[in-house]
Amino acid sequence: MSVSAPPRPVEVPRRPAVRRPVFAWRPGRADREVLWLYVLTRVGLWTTAGAARWLFPSDDQARNPASFLSPWQQWDWWHYLHIAQDGYFPDQAGPWTAGWDNREAFLPGFPLTLRAVHAVVPHWAAAGALISFVAGGVAVLALARIARRHLPDPDAGRRTVLFFLLSPCAVFLAAGYTEALFLALALPAWLAAQRRNWPAAGALACLACSVRVTGLFLVAALVLHFALTTRGSRAWRAAPWLCLPALSPVLYSWYLEAGTGDWMAWKHAQERGWYRDFHAPWDAWANTWNAAFHHLHPTGYALMWQAELLAMLAGVILLVLLVRGRRWPEALYIGLTLWALGTSYWYTSIPRSTLLWWPLWIGLAAWSHRRPRVLTVYLCVAAPLATTVALTFLTGRWAG
Structure with a gap:
């Protein structure tokens, strides 16, 4: 008796791989929780700003508070506003003009966005606040999605x-600063790179380079990530997309050369206005230490320089942990950032730059997953500090 052979299995054709968009049009439940948290913290910040204009007026005898948006119009905001209103060299003024404000030290991405939004929102400060609000929402969504790709915790996105x-x-x-807008471009660029969507990564990184010079460090990390993860000659055809971000600094340098005759006008403005000429890292540390602890400056400035030192230490620790974990692209991004910030005459704006260190926030979320008390300790310490820094900035004092 013969036994017939079993029938051959029917081969089901595979679906072609679909490239997922950087952002889905409809946010999922986890995304909505992140956005809800974002909105709540915005309410808290605006409540703090409202209290600041009543409690800390510039005139101690004032009977009426300042305008609703006035607490947000501080420090660098005026540079962005003047560029958006008048351009970089109004009435043929420039670095050769006495009392020049060195506005060419600020890249054009945010001022151009501000000018565009002002066409719809007449109030300049409201336009700046709207840019940061929308950009911040995009940034936290991207950050949460990056965290969920790295961490096994289902709550990783919200925790980060x-x-x-x-x-x-x-x-x-x-x-009305550049941090939110930069992150709204840089984090989706990194997320696109994680998904091998190199055209999107290159285009977003190009825009990020027009907002902050930190975009160049992001590009270096993207290139290294591409080199470490790309296999096969066909995949390497996407490499030219990572040349696209060079367009932003080249065009801006060309524009500055046309206006000033100096291709490096951006760097020279940084040196004139913010002492960002090159110094050895140990000299920068010593100069910052002297400013922080040797009673050479008012206490408010001294405290901010102490914060600069702490932020630099946190960055070095983060860099060491990334190297130990062999997360080379993120380590390159953090290393280049620390080098740029740590080789000026003294440290400036390092605490503010920590907002751009997405591996830091993902790392803290991972640590708190293993040790839940980390989150409790962080909230008890960071929340008062955040309120203090917010009040410092909103009342016109130097806050980094």
């Missing part, structure tokens, strides 16, 4: 965003 939004310098995410 909580650390981020309650960080000591979180007020700058709501101000």
Whole structure:
């Protein structure tokens, strides 16, 4: 008796791989929780700003508070506003003009966005606040999605965003500054790179380079990530997309050369206005230490320089942990950032730059998953610090 052979299995054709968009049009439940947390923290910051204009008026005898948006119009905001209103060299003024404000030290991405939004929102400060609000929402969504790709914790996205939004310098995410807009471009660029969507990564990184010079460090990390993860000659055809971000600094340098005759006008403005000429790292540390602890400056400035030192230490620790974990692209990004910030005459704006260190917030979320008390300790310490820094900035004092 013969036994017939079993029938051959029917081969089901595989579906072609579909490239997922950087952002889905409809946010999922986890995304909505992140956005809800984002909105709540915005309410808290704006409540703090409202209290500041009543409690700390510039005139101690004032009977009426300042305008609703006035607390947000501080320090670098005026540079961005003047560029958006008048351009970089109004009435043929420039570095050759006495009392020049060195505005060419600020890249054009945020002022151009501000000018565009002002066409719809007539009030300049409201336009700046709207940019940061929308950009901050995009940034936290991207940060949460990056965290969920790295961490096994189902609550990883919300936990990471909580650390981020309650960080000591979180007020700058709501101000008319570049941090929120940069992150709204840089984090989706990194997320696109994780998904091998190199055209999107290159285009977003190009825009990020127009907002902050930190975009160049992001590009270096993207290139290293591409080199470490790409296999096969066909995949390497996407490499030219990572040349696209060079367009932003080249065009800006060309524009500055046309206006000033100096291709390096951006760097020279940084040196004139903010002492960002090169010094050895140990000299920068010593100069910052002297400013922080040798009673050479008012106490408010001294405290901020102490914060600069702490932020630098945190960055070095983060860099060591990334190297130990062999997360080479993120380590390159952090290393280049620390080198740029740590080789000036003294440290400036390092605490604010921690907002751009997404591996820090993901790392804290991972640590708190293993040790739940980490989150409790962080909230008890960071929340008061965040309120203090917010009040410092909103009342016109130097806050980094």
